[in-house]
Amino acid sequence: MGAGHGHGHGHGHATAGGAHRGRLALVLGLMLAVAVVQVAGAALSGSLALLADAGHTVTDSAGVMLALFAVWIAARPPDTRRTFGLQRAEVLAAALNAILLFVLCAFIAYEAIERITEPRDVSGPGVMAVAAFGLVVNIAALLVLRSGQRESLNVRGAYLEVMGDAMASVGVIVGGAVIWATGWSAVDTVISLIIAAIIVPRAWSLLRESVHVLLEATPRGVDLQDVRAHMLRQPGVIDVHDLHAWTITSGVPVLSAHVVVADGHLADAGRMLDELHACLDGHFDVEHSTLQLEPAGHADHEGARHP
DSSP states (O other): OOEEEEOOOOSOOOOOOGHHHHHHHHHHHHHHHHHHHHHHHHHHHHHHHHHHHHHHHHHHHHHHHHHHHHHHHTSSSSOOOOOOTTTTHHHHHHHHHHHHHHHHHHHHHHHHHHHHHHHOOOOOOHHHHHHHHHHHHHHHHHHHHTGGGGOHHHHHHHHHHHHHHHHHHHHHHHHHHHHHHHOHHHHHHHHHHHHHHHHHHHHHHHHHHHHHHTTTOOOOOOHHHHHHHHHHSSTTTTEEEEEEEEEESTTOOEEEEEEEEEETTTTGGGHHHHHHHHHHHHHOOOEEEEEEEEEGGGGGGSOOOOO
């Protein structure tokens, strides 16, 4: 039938998150150190806000461990059963991180309700000292992850968790200062609820982005009408149908399409494929694409057909 099949150039199996494995490991070490200090500080000071911050840090640590595990799994080579390997594991890890954040917020809210009915004394200076230590370490962790969070959804999940912990530390410091200056311990409960309220929208954003990828929706920033228009500008292309684009994992968009070619151009299928792949890679950063070249009228024999 004169159909041609091609794939993008140089598609490897490394993921965006894999390039930042060392950074994730360093951040994990920092967060575990903070978690130990915060748990001890919460026990000694009686602060719910500090306990919430400690719980957030522990959850962050588990999330980063999960991210590291996902990076390792995603780097495994593909086989005949999993043709893209396990790269999607990074997105699953990001979704699970978001769910863990929601669970943490529920725990904070539950503890806060108990504190409202049974107030407890809180040591302001102790809370401030521990929270300040956590803030310094969190800022260092954010700097370590700053570049990677722009490239990998998995790393972004860890980055958002650390950012939330840094903001929580600021709130705890403020609460500790208020307690120290006024003796009003109830502010500790208020700060803990504010921490939860700050975490929720970021967790929702991460979960929504993860689900977007898992549902194989069109990658953010890719307009399929624009893609079709660019492909139609290539010499010899008269129609494009069954055009699909999705994301395997962060930094790995893929595309497939049926390309209808004018009479006389199928003989030069190799050149046409090279030009189409170069167009998709250059304009839309899609390195992996699978294209079927076909003559006019062939679509009538293909059964189910998509736009």
